[in-house]
């Protein structure tokens with residue numbers, strides 16, 4: 001297979017971890033006879049420095065012309081004081097929206113080798129898939145500043161259409177069908193009108209999936225339940241903002257935020273794949289970042305965009321071997337650097 005891949009390495013540790021993931025991808029491509037053509041584009045802070053905007057036209061076009069996109073991370077203190085529409089994060093939102101990638105899959109599972117890194121005292125392990133709505137909700141609603149009752153104020157608005165809820169709902173039910181057939185929809189229906197519409201719509205959809213054990217949960221309770229007993233969850237579906245927050249929470253249960261990959265998908269096969277963590281400016285350039293979230297994101301890409309499941313399995317198995325062998329970066333309590341862990345993972349792909 002010939003694959004045209006757009007790389008958005010971004011800022012901070014982004015370039016280091018994307019480079020590692022590409023080395024792993026090269027190894028798999030060599031093993032199975034695929035040809036990968038990489039093209040790098042500027043996005044985030046580095047794009048602001050070079051062009052004045054976080055997401056240059058050329059970058060979005062490059063993504064649209066590619067078969068899939070691999071992103072590292074964007075942002076950093078250097079750009080923190082810029083106005084909202086010029087911040088590096090806008091690049092990420094722009095690509096998600098520009099490619100209509102409304103479904104964000106964030107698997108969080110506890111690897112056997114990392115059980116001790118899980119901050120919970122009691123856990124039977126867990127394997128959760130968070131399905132986060134990615135192109136709607138409060139992230140994309142009208143916002144601004146205005147004069148209010150107590151003086152100057154700011155506002156953000158959340159809206160969700162039935163169509164948006166239905167399409168993310170279907171992704172989550174379909175995912176549940178392929179996994180443990182259990183779906184929890186997380187909302188704040190006791191307060192938010194958008195959540196009430198969300199809940200109504202999910203209930204209607206659930207009638208089409210009688211095999212899936214469906215339930216609703218309020219987001220505050222969900223934040224607590226994730227820590228009380230993460231093993232109760234199989235697939236979680238939730239809005240953009242709640243998914244952002246809960247996926248960070250879930251990541252910590254796996255031992256490190258450096259472990260969680262993600263896939264952002266739309267109607268076609270083109271997706272964007274990225275670790276859920278940020279650009280970690282504090283460790284950027286030191287070569288010590290954990291590359292696993294990005295490497296696992298490449299595995300998701302092979303599986304979801306190109307239906308190359310053997311290739312994806314190989315990467316996931318190699319990561320597990322590296323973890324089992326104790327080849328760990330510092331965030332996991334190890335002493336190896338990014339290059340050493342990457343080399344081990346590559347070695348385990350035979």
Ligand code: IPM
Nearest residue numbers: 075089090092093244276278
């Ligand atoms: C994520 C990140 C982004 C988000 C930021 C960087 C815009 O936190 O992918 O989870 O909020 O979606």
Ligand code: MG
Nearest residue numbers: 244245248276
């Ligand atoms: Mg986040």
